[in-house]
Amino acid sequence: MGDHQLLKLVHIRHKAVVRVMFVFVVLVTLFNLGDTLQNYHNQQKYNMSYAEFISTKKQAAKNKDDFYVNKSYSDYLEDQHYLIKPMRNHLYVPSLVSRIVTIISYVVPLLFGLVLAGMDQASSFNAAVFKSRFKRKQLFATRYWYGLSCLLGATTLGVGITLLGYFAGIPATYVGISWLNVLGLLMTNLAVNSFMFTAGVAVGSIFASLFGMFVFGLLGGWIGMSAVQHFLINTVMINHSYRLLRSHGDQFFLFLFVVAFVASAAVYWITRWLFDRISLENEGEILLLPKLRWVIFVYALIVVPYNFGNWLFQNELLSYSVSIACIVALGFWWMQRERAQEQMAAR
């Protein structure tokens, strides 16, 4: 974790942001919990009648939906009492995870990581620490682990409040969650937070201004993720071995868990290595490490056309050409802008 004085310094510096994050996570948790409980109790009031059940069952059979196959009306009524359909021996329970790990669970760690790293850069806190006795790696690591611990603390508290809320608001027999399910949920929370927080820290550490972080970093990251998703859907997900792995529920989950950790660790080490080489004459610009602009340029040339595909008149050639032309134009603008700044950089 590094020097305890540096930890204290990081704590003083980020106390307010951490508090805001904590309050936000707890509020979102309570809102989510209230919504879930309300929906559950509404659902108990509006069960289908026997006639409606039979009609729905027939309709489902016509649509080749096997959900109601081998299910009697009493089974249906029993199922309706459950918040989560019991899957006691499973680590990963999609219906439980999707109730708690929502889109906000992805956004909060990303923004929190970005704000922690970005505000230290934008406010010149990094500059002050670079001049002091502390090593840059020490600052990076201390801030990272401090932020991640606070984040995991807040989100784990959120998970805890939600689970307690379920048991308080719903008869315990019908909550349908086992300890193994909770372990899977906590592992998901850990993986999501680690990866998204690390990505946020990377964007906040490499970009030189809030403008660069949000416009280039977040937008670029989003386009990149979307391109990866496209790639997975078009290639990996139609692959036979992938489908086979996916059918092994918990094994697949463990595989994704390991992938998330490997990716987080890789991004962490690369960002720390880059942070160690930052020279602050580029602050206020787009990138703190201008040499990286070629990497970003190539990245944009790959992900933007691929992600947007045939967006223009459904014509691939036209769409790819316009996308590439836009990236090249943006690249020129970037270089011209930096050249003008260079003239003023020396003081």
Add this chain to the structure above:
Amino acid sequence: MSLTVTKLQKKIGNREVLRDISFSLMPGQIVGLVGPNGIGKTTIFRTITRQYIPNGGTVMLDHHDLTKESPQRAAIFYLDQQHLFFRKYALAKIATTYALLYPSFDQSTFSRLIKKFGLAGGQRLQSLSKGYQALVMVALALASQAPYVFLDEPFDGLDVLIRERIVNLVVDAVADGQRTFLIASHNLAELDGLSDRVLFVKEGRISRDLTLENVRQQAVKLQLVFRTKEIPAVIKQHGRILNIRGRVIEVVFPDFTPDVQASLEAEQPVLNESLPLSLSDLFKVEFRKKHAEVG
């Protein structure tokens, strides 16, 4: 404990801002770092303190190279006016923060100084006037107990009274011979009576390293009037004209040898009066082109 900068280089974009910065500082000095705006004084400070990663050269504090990761960097205190992350902090919180950054930071010294300035620990830095902010910066520098303190244009835009308070604080701090101040300024008049040594920065190098006492032994500033309006060859060759008013010429001879004196007397000036040589005069001599228009 000596600080030696050797062949320090820094390139920003394609521009070589620092080409070969070499100098050394010993304890107990007040040294001026002088050059026009935009010459790279701040870049020197930032490169020495590793905000900017140098392209070459070393900064040695005794046997420790400060251009690499080094806990010895706490021996240098440099507050960059453009890099103040604590503008919104209360003064007491700034002190707490700096106590964590600098192990030898003395909070009682800081409290004593701000009390002396009539300030309270609860006041926020951004709520203070420019002059008081400058005093707080100096208080931080003194409380850091760092043996080397870099001040960048510390008197810029300050009134005479605040300037005098800062000068007194700096002089008091150096009195025990343990601390050294390197003060960057584009205005030599500000350093007059404060610095005993001046480093001139020109074209990415330390072009001159002058000890004021030595300079005053070698150089003279004269006010001369000749019978004709024509400027004698000895002045053109050996002198640097600061000012011409009618037939009155103010000139500095950087190296006033007996030969130069004899050549000058041979021109039989109507008026030949010695004037006190200031740092501002030396600045003009160093940075004004030799045959630049004066008047």
